[in-house]
Amino acid sequence: MKPNLPLNADRLWDDVMALADITDPAKPYTRRSFTQLFLEGRAWVAKRFEQAGLTVRMDAGGNLIGRREGRDPSLGVIAIGSHSDTVPSGGRFDGIAGVVTGLEIVRALDDAGVVLDHPLEVIDFLAEEPSEYGLSCVGSRAAVGALDDKMLALTEPGGEKLGDAIKRIGGDPARLAEAKRSDIAAFLELHIEQGIVLESQSLDVGVVTSIVGIRRIEVIFEGGADHAGTTPLHLRRDALVAASETVASVRQRAEWLASETSGYFVATVGILVVEPNASNVVPGRCRMVIDVRTTDPAMTTRFVEEIDKDSAAHAAAARVERVAFTTLSDGPPVACAPVLRDAYHAAARSLGLKATDLASGAGHDAAFMSRICPSAMVFVPSKAGKSHAPEEWTERDELAAGAAVMLEALKALDKSLPRRAGAIAK
């Protein structure tokens, strides 16, 4: 127990659980972006925002925003945000903890009668997790002007375009430029670590130094969907054979690179879809997505060159065509703002909590927000490092401690952040 935190740990916890409970009952915890469940979750968030006295709006990029006015609107907004969507069969904390922390900080400020100089906004960014449209961080891209027409034209398997989906959930792609923010003075995000550093070292919070760059490569093999009983092995063009060899290459190459470097390197084939996927038909087509993450962009370049050659060779050996080897997205590594990191560390010290610097192996909305304003993240412990799985877990007091660090940092930053030109001119 960590008593005397400047917020209500139970209220924070109960709301995280309540939002997590809005899930596909057959696949807990699932609340995929753009689905009916996602809209139910957002209706819940909007209601809580209103109950906390926030003015609620949705921007053109589909971000749900609750705003609390400050003494001096010209100072620019301090924003706290994360996302309420999940991966399929994900957890209760990823994204959710960050959104609800923003909400609880507002309530804690109100309880303490604190009026900030800066306006404060809590943002539920749209579709941070990779969506059915093949893109992640849709909302934070929009907020920084990085959601382009090509992305809006991406389609999900049913044929709906991302732009139409954003419109369907309440955004306005035609006015997307209006979603780009130029009024944010600082962006803060609390997230679960999704790793084992904090737990293994018995630390309370992690102050994120940098966020890995993520490149996603789509590889498609096309062969022949021939009869599995009557087609001799030497005449087959089996797309799954080429795809399976490529999965093995990705793992092997990644292990070699990770062992060579002192930096961070991982690569994963998380998506593999076989068509027609029938037991008596030779696979005619396979689509896979390779996810590559490192703090050193040169390693990504080297890895992708190697897999490019490997997968082409596997296609030739299996007598199939490699019809795509395409970069779906490519985000560079991002450094978090030192002034905000210092505020987190100072807040942790003042609360008697143990903090450490660490890198984030996961991408976050904060990586995009850092393009337009100083941004930094607080991590709270993840039990056994589990994430994107139903076992994802953070203790009530661990979550409250991280939220308290953010609250104390926020109050300090409200006074210490450099005053903007507009404010000084007043």
Place this chain on the structure above:
Amino acid sequence: MKPNLPLNADRLWDDVMALADITDPAKPYTRRSFTQLFLEGRAWVAKRFEQAGLTVRMDAGGNLIGRREGRDPSLGVIAIGSHSDTVPSGGRFDGIAGVVTGLEIVRALDDAGVVLDHPLEVIDFLAEEPSEYGLSCVGSRAAVGALDDKMLALTEPGGEKLGDAIKRIGGDPARLAEAKRSDIAAFLELHIEQGIVLESQSLDVGVVTSIVGIRRIEVIFEGGADHAGTTPLHLRRDALVAASETVASVRQRAEWLASETSGYFVATVGILVVEPNASNVVPGRCRMVIDVRTTDPAMTTRFVEEIDKDSAAHAAAARVERVAFTTLSDGPPVACAPVLRDAYHAAARSLGLKATDLASGAGHDAAFMSRICPSAMVFVPSKAGKSHAPEEWTERDELAAGAAVMLEALKALDKSLPRRAGAIAK
């Protein structure tokens, strides 16, 4: 052109095309068993049966049957059948050609004023292709008393049981024993070859000597659905890594066995499903189905033993559990009835058509029917051996030639088949 065939080649062809056209427009040619499209196809078949003067019924196993009476019902039925369901993105002929051939033979007999001694039935067997419930030849299993309670309890991904699905499309699993036939004197099936023997040797028809045995093995790997960004490679339990290595082993082992033997041997991984199948989540679960076919059961045994060991080793290397290595189905090789094969050869000779003996690498309803009555198949050529694909093709005259061979064989068998005890006693 092969003129003077004793049936209407255009009428046969047009009906094959008409039935094939009842397809999922997004994935031609797809008419999966138990779907709405399947029921539309069957309504069309039933209407055509009625128009040809057949008495239409559905048996408890969900088989659609059209019956033409003969002079002596006690002789037992000569049945002609195949199936109207397809694989996903399959062709226009597999199964369909056999059902419509039965229909055309009825019409040709009527046109020629032929009344047979034996009753004649045309059967559209339910779900010959592997269905979403993980089972093939559902209807022909029912007809021979080989559809058991365990099979009826199989479920599709949505949770529906096979037994409930059979009921939904008009069968009656509670009275399944009534579907078992004891009144069939001979079973004839026309099918496309799905191989390249007939085309490469410029032959008109193939007389099937034997049908390969097919064993299907389900393998499930369970690991950990961890975050693809934050989980170090050496701590991962990636189910797809184990599955991919197993796909490679299946291909490698199959090539070795095929090269060692003079018999027929193929093995295929046609189904591979990854969960949760998201780009930023380490695959937590993979399910695959291995399809093994040979004319020599000892080879299947040896292959399965090898893959059992290989897949267990791959699971251990990837730090995942192999939670299933299960035989889904195991049909032995089947020899076709010599008396029927002789009738096909004689009919081909009388029509001036070139025939050859050959083995079937595909399973067929005839393999089950052979358990209860003399059964034999006629193959017609498949262009480039293509099957289970939209490119599946047989020429109009090639199909008509095969149907004519069956018609002539049927007329001869009607007189020459051994009279049954019941008939002789009359």
